[in-house]
Amino acid sequence: MQDSGSPPLSYLTQREAAEIDETLMGPLGFSIDQLMELAGLSVAASIAEVYKPEEYSRVLAICGPGNNGGDGLVAARHLHHFGYKPFICYPKRTAKPLYTGLVTQLDSLSVPFVSVEDLPDDLSKDFDVIVDAMFGFSFHGAPRPPFDDLIRRLVSLQNYEQTLQKHPVIVSVDIPSGWHVEEGDHEDGGIKPDMLVSLTAPKLCAKRFRGPHHFLGGRFVPPSVAEKYKLELPSYPGTSMCVRIGKPPKVDISAMRVNYVSPELLEEQVETDPTVQFRKWFDEAVAAGLRETNAMALSTANKDKKPSSRMVLLKGFDENGFVWFTNYESKKGSDLSENPSAALLFYWEILNRQVRIEGPVERIPESESENYFHSRPRGSQIGAIVSKQSSVVPGRHVLYDEYEELTKQYSDGSVIPKPKNWGGFRLKPNLFEFWQGQPSRLHDRLQYSLQDVNGNPAWKIHRLAP
Amino acid sequence: MQDSGSPPLSYLTQREAAEIDETLMGPLGFSIDQLMELAGLSVAASIAEVYKPEEYSRVLAICGPGNNGGDGLVAARHLHHFGYKPFICYPKRTAKPLYTGLVTQLDSLSVPFVSVEDLPDDLSKDFDVIVDAMFGFSFHGAPRPPFDDLIRRLVSLQNYEQTLQKHPVIVSVDIPSGWHVEEGDHEDGGIKPDMLVSLTAPKLCAKRFRGPHHFLGGRFVPPSVAEKYKLELPSYPGTSMCVRIGKPPKVDISAMRVNYVSPELLEEQVETDPTVQFRKWFDEAVAAGLRETNAMALSTANKDKKPSSRMVLLKGFDENGFVWFTNYESKKGSDLSENPSAALLFYWEILNRQVRIEGPVERIPESESENYFHSRPRGSQIGAIVSKQSSVVPGRHVLYDEYEELTKQYSDGSVIPKPKNWGGFRLKPNLFEFWQGQPSRLHDRLQYSLQDVNGNPAWKIHRLAP
Numbered sequence: 001m002q003d004s005g006s007p008p009l010s011y012l013t014q015r016e017a018a019e020i021d022e023t024l025m026g027p028l029g030f031s032i033d034q035l036m037e038l039a040g041l042s043v044a045a046s047i048a049e050v051y052k053p054e055e056y057s058r059v060l061a062i063c064g065p066g067n068n069g070g071d072g073l074v075a076a077r078h079l080h081h082f083g084y085k086p087f088i089c090y091p092k093r094t095a096k097p098l099y100t101g102l103v104t105q106l107d108s109l110s111v112p113f114v115s116v117e118d119l120p121d122d123l124s125k126d127f128d129v130i131v132d133a134m135f136g137f138s139f140h141g142a143p144r145p146p147f148d149d150l151i152r153r154l155v156s157l158q159n160y161e162q163t164l165q166k167h168p169v170i171v172s173v174d175i176p177s178g179w180h181v182e183e184g185d186h187e188d189g190g191i192k193p194d195m196l197v198s199l200t201a202p203k204l205c206a207k208r209f210r211g212p213h214h215f216l217g218g219r220f221v222p223p224s225v226a227e228k229y230k231l232e233l234p235s236y237p238g239t240s241m242c243v244r245i246g247k248p249p250k251v252d253i254s255a256m257r258v259n260y261v262s263p264e265l266l267e268e269q270v271e272t273d274p275t276v277q278f279r280k281w282f283d284e285a286v287a288a289g290l291r292e293t294n295a296m297a298l299s300t301a302n303k304d305k306k307p308s309s310r311m312v313l314l315k316g317f318d319e320n321g322f323v324w325f326t327n328y329e330s331k332k333g334s335d336l337s338e339n340p341s342a343a344l345l346f347y348w349e350i351l352n353r354q355v356r357i358e359g360p361v362e363r364i365p366e367s368e369s370e371n372y373f374h375s376r377p378r379g380s381q382i383g384a385i386v387s388k389q390s391s392v393v394p395g396r397h398v399l400y401d402e403y404e405e406l407t408k409q410y411s412d413g414s415v416i417p418k419p420k421n422w423g424g425f426r427l428k429p430n431l432f433e434f435w436q437g438q439p440s441r442l443h444d445r446l447q448y449s450l451q452d453v454n455g456n457p458a459w460k461i462h463r464l465a466p
Numbered sequence: 467m468q469d470s471g472s473p474p475l476s477y478l479t480q481r482e483a484a485e486i487d488e489t490l491m492g493p494l495g496f497s498i499d500q501l502m503e504l505a506g507l508s509v510a511a512s513i514a515e516v517y518k519p520e521e522y523s524r525v526l527a528i529c530g531p532g533n534n535g536g537d538g539l540v541a542a543r544h545l546h547h548f549g550y551k552p553f554i555c556y557p558k559r560t561a562k563p564l565y566t567g568l569v570t571q572l573d574s575l576s577v578p579f580v581s582v583e584d585l586p587d588d589l590s591k592d593f594d595v596i597v598d599a600m601f602g603f604s605f606h607g608a609p610r611p612p613f614d615d616l617i618r619r620l621v622s623l624q625n626y627e628q629t630l631q632k633h634p635v636i637v638s639v640d641i642p643s644g645w646h647v648e649e650g651d652h653e654d655g656g657i658k659p660d661m662l663v664s665l666t667a668p669k670l671c672a673k674r675f676r677g678p679h680h681f682l683g684g685r686f687v688p689p690s691v692a693e694k695y696k697l698e699l700p701s702y703p704g705t706s707m708c709v710r711i712g713k714p715p716k717v718d719i720s721a722m723r724v725n726y727v728s729p730e731l732l733e734e735q736v737e738t739d740p741t742v743q744f745r746k747w748f749d750e751a752v753a754a755g756l757r758e759t760n761a762m763a764l765s766t767a768n769k770d771k772k773p774s775s776r777m778v779l780l781k782g783f784d785e786n787g788f789v790w791f792t793n794y795e796s797k798k799g800s801d802l803s804e805n806p807s808a809a810l811l812f813y814w815e816i817l818n819r820q821v822r823i824e825g826p827v828e829r830i831p832e833s834e835s836e837n838y839f840h841s842r843p844r845g846s847q848i849g850a851i852v853s854k855q856s857s858v859v860p861g862r863h864v865l866y867d868e869y870e871e872l873t874k875q876y877s878d879g880s881v882i883p884k885p886k887n888w889g890g891f892r893l894k895p896n897l898f899e900f901w902q903g904q905p906s907r908l909h910d911r912l913q914y915s916l917q918d919v920n921g922n923p924a925w926k927i928h929r930l931a932p
Contacts, residue, residue, distance in 0.1 A: 029570030033499035104495030108688035222574035299765035299773040307765040383907040387931040441849040465853040
């Protein structure tokens, strides 16, 4: 149900949906193989956005005789590759090569096919996700056997709602099977899917969808089709093959936690020198494709012991310490002048890793600041002059106007002078902690502390309780 | 070049590559439409991993007469949908429906086709990325016109390396065109691509690839093929259609920065109550699909003003404050008992947003801690008993042994008692800052501070210099 606050959204009639398919496979030159591949991939990607394989691995795809069933077979193949355990119920098969090929591909992945007879009447014990790929937008009339019975079994799953017992979630491909394509679930006795994946554009019945997760897939709609049918659709993020329609359900913050599954962090594996160990973890974070591996939370405390923290970019590190740059008259600058001690915190979420670094802080030599300042993009150099960091600014335009002016002034390529109060700080660590998230919150924590061993500083490693 | 430290990797001969294709399209039932769709999508996804559209939007795809060229045409379509501006040079066309369809699809997206004659001799000014999709693994002999000339133009681009002038990067699809499929670049006078996207599995010539970015695509290899050819390949992460082979090039940390492109954050848009504003941003972060939206850096300082910070999970917030749970005898617990003041920092990277919250901290009522403790998964409850947080532990096994024991002890489902020293803290904010990253570091910063207005506390909003 689209609430008034969300952006406009188009819904297609049955005839429009059929016309668009004909156009895509006619004058626009798509083959059904191509469209079905992208549609099935969108369904699999939507499922993976919400129902993670660690908790929802057993997927039953119930596939109908037509294209909707084909989308389900393709989705199952991709779900297999994404780490799920798919099962297929495909009672009414067609001899068309595309479809026999889809079955062969699944056979080659040892994906099991289950007959209607072998399927348990109560599907709730054996599956975590049920993909309803029985009927798509060409459906009309009443579902014939065995699909009438299969739909009945899905409907009966919904009675688990009251018993709060964990029950499989239902994901409908394009149309909840059995619904009227435009008017939805007439007698309100049909399937109530938890997720609907609309393909190309939502159909009219999607207005009656009440489940928590509505996604759009089929990232191939050209402008000519969008204009002709005045399609108002959400834009796909990045390289994603699906996009959520509307807002996600409100989350219960207190239940928000990830059961981390990670490699062990053992004493015998780590480096004796924590800076070398940091370099190892830093390179692995870069390799994992993190966008800003060098972003760190810098925590300071003023003379009244009031802590404050903000994200800054690490700009270099070696055995002498960890360097970042800033305006010395900013809040962090003034905190550090009152209390030259800080904590750095790296959090590389997709690796379930933190690194904590603590120690005294000093300014770096002015020459080092000069070199680095002039290595920055000229836009950032001008930004540093314009911004009296952390000071109150009367309005956004003040910054932008001054920025424009300076950009013109230095458009001749002349050297942009480093502001006097701009430069680097270096933290010289006396403590590191490497934290690796583990299941049931029994995380690995290896702390390096700098100790005096016969008059020389040496790193001691301890394991801390999580 | 594969260094000794990286995992083993398979390289196919020309004959093996051809055999695998025949198997996929023969007994394994794939159509060429399906394979080409997934191959082209992998190429586009690999490009998007490294060369972001904000900086590398103008892509020239040079497509040859065969399947390699088809992969390039599909990649161009997906790159268009990902926000790039593709151009196609496709001099030797085939009348096969699949290929004419691919051209029609690109025409429908108004992707321009450029003849060889209209292409500038020096490609460096007009393009940021050049996709070399001329010849694939069936290539042998010498490239014939016009491809010999097109390859010459790509080679000449590489002479820019010395002049440090920005020059287009070259991405080769499966085989750098003109290379021998097994022996590589005989006379060392051929293309030196910056990125190679190997499809299905790398071919032998990939051993001679020296560029910084080697990716694998074609996420459809079934076990039968992998076993027959003893394929050692990296595993694809999550739902990604490509995976990097080997380590990414060492990054110059000082040059690591993202030029944030975000919506403006204006005074007239934000809520008067910062907690309501936080709820808005929190829901948008959840909607963006962040894995742990409620993860925050908690910064404390001990009696000697030494700051420290670590990630904790926000478990609830309302007008009374922000709540998290922990062991009261941990480092953060002891800091807060010495100095009941903290800073919270949320960093929602993909939205280029930070929220800073500061204020005094107090323990929450014991009853609230009890309720929340028993709402946690039983594994986490046992973890809280086992872990004397931040204390030194002799070894990992100590924790796991005790955890096993307690799990058995409470396997009867009996109530797990909350440890006395475990409970919640509440921070009562007197300062919020909402930070939205903007280009050239001219970030939007709106700070709410709690002030006394005629004897009543009221939030005042100021814009701070970035």
